[in-house]
Amino acid sequence: MSAAELAVDEVTLTAGARCLVRDVSVHARPGEVVGLVGPNGSGKTSLLRAVYRVLRPDAGQVRLDGADAWSLPVRKLAVTVAAVVQEPGADFNLTAREVVAMGRTPHKRLLAGDTAEDHALVASALAAVDATALADRPFDRLSGGERQRVLIARALAQRPRLLVLDEPTNHLDIRHQLDVLGLLRRLPATVLVALHDLNLAAYYCDRLYVLRDGEVTASGPPADVLTADLLREVYGVAGEVVVHPRTNAPHVTFLPADEPPAP
Numbered sequence: 021m022s023a024a025e026l027a028v029d030e031v032t033l034t035a036g037a038r039c040l041v042r043d044v045s046v047h048a049r050p051g052e053v054v055g056l057v058g059p060n061g062s063g064k065t066s067l068l069r070a071v072y073r074v075l076r077p078d079a080g081q082v083r084l085d086g087a088d089a090w091s092l093p094v095r096k097l098a099v100t101v102a103a104v105v106q107e108p109g110a111d112f113n114l115t116a117r118e119v120v121a122m123g124r125t126p127h128k129r130l131l132a133g134d135t136a137e138d139h140a141l142v143a144s145a146l147a148a149v150d151a152t153a154l155a156d157r158p159f160d161r162l163s164g165g166e167r168q169r170v171l172i173a174r175a176l177a178q179r180p181r182l183l184v185l186d187e188p189t190n191h192l193d194i195r196h197q198l199d200v201l202g203l204l205r206r207l208p209a210t211v212l213v214a215l216h217d218l219n220l221a222a223y224y225c226d227r228l229y230v231l232r233d234g235e236v237t238a239s240g241p242p243a244d245v246l247t248a249d250l251l252r253e254v255y256g257v258a259g260e261v262v263v264h265p266r267t268n269a270p271h272v273t274f275l276p277a278d279e280p281p282a283p
């Protein structure tokens with residue numbers, strides 16, 4: 021298993037008469053962690069949906085290792101790409117362990133049972149997200165953050181070559197946010213992740229793409245992309261960006277609009 025190369029080439033996505041994403045190109049080299057950031061409604065989720073093949077591009081192409089992702093056989097796609105999305109189907113009358121085991125399905129023949137390797141991969145995926153103790157609990161009775169970790173474990177059990185995640189730290193407490201993002205960095209996979217927290221994106225991503233109104237407005241290493249000018253232009257907020265002396269990553273401090281004048 022090796023990390024995949026992702027190339028989104030000049031993709032345009034529409035829904036009815038509405039343009040969701042226009043002429044967007046995003047590239048992730050094998051093993052890179054690439055972040056998508058941008059305000060609400062800027063097109064992050066839509067773009068991810070085109071990559072994991074839910075929303076077909078009206079123009080442009082999504083390529084995995086050079087091949088058109090939308091032409092790959094379903095099974096080939098399922099052993100290559102895993103997605104952790106915001107609204108998973110709610111058909112989960114299953115335990116957490118059973119949900120994670122679903123990640124093994126693309127690797128199996130029809131009706132084949134679980135192998136010792138499947139059991140081991142499920143157990144290690146649960147452990148990786150600190151969810152071993154949740155394994156026998158009904159999935160639909162877990163808290164939001166617990167559920168999120170189980171869904172990440174399901175994607176890990178799939179052993180994807182490209183992992184696509186939409187706001188994976190949503191619902192997670194700070195320790196689990198740091199653990200999950202640290203884990204993504206260590207995976208032998210390419211990662212495309214939409215994040216709202218710019219400081220986490222700056223620390224954990226190799227490169228960022230900033231979306232605004234469905235278009236890429238900036239891209240590059242976090243230190244090049246995250247500037248006070250960008251925060252003002254894209255998000256309409258005042259902020260200061262410094263290189264943090266301990267992490268060496270850019271660190272953003274937001275300045276509330278009603279900040280009292282300096283003494």
Ligand SMILES: Nc1ncnc2c1ncn2[C@@H]1O[C@H](COP(=O)(O)OP(=O)(O)OP(=O)(O)O)[C@@H](O)[C@H]1O
Nearest residue numbers: 035038039040058059060061062063064065066067
């Ligand atoms: N099926 C659809 N039909 C019409 N409009 C849609 C559809 N899906 C998304 N949109 C619109 O497209 C725009 C981009 O939405 P998208 O969910 O991709 O943004 P996002 O960057 O992920 O936002 P957020 O940060 O709020 O999650 C939004 O204005 C949204 O309302």
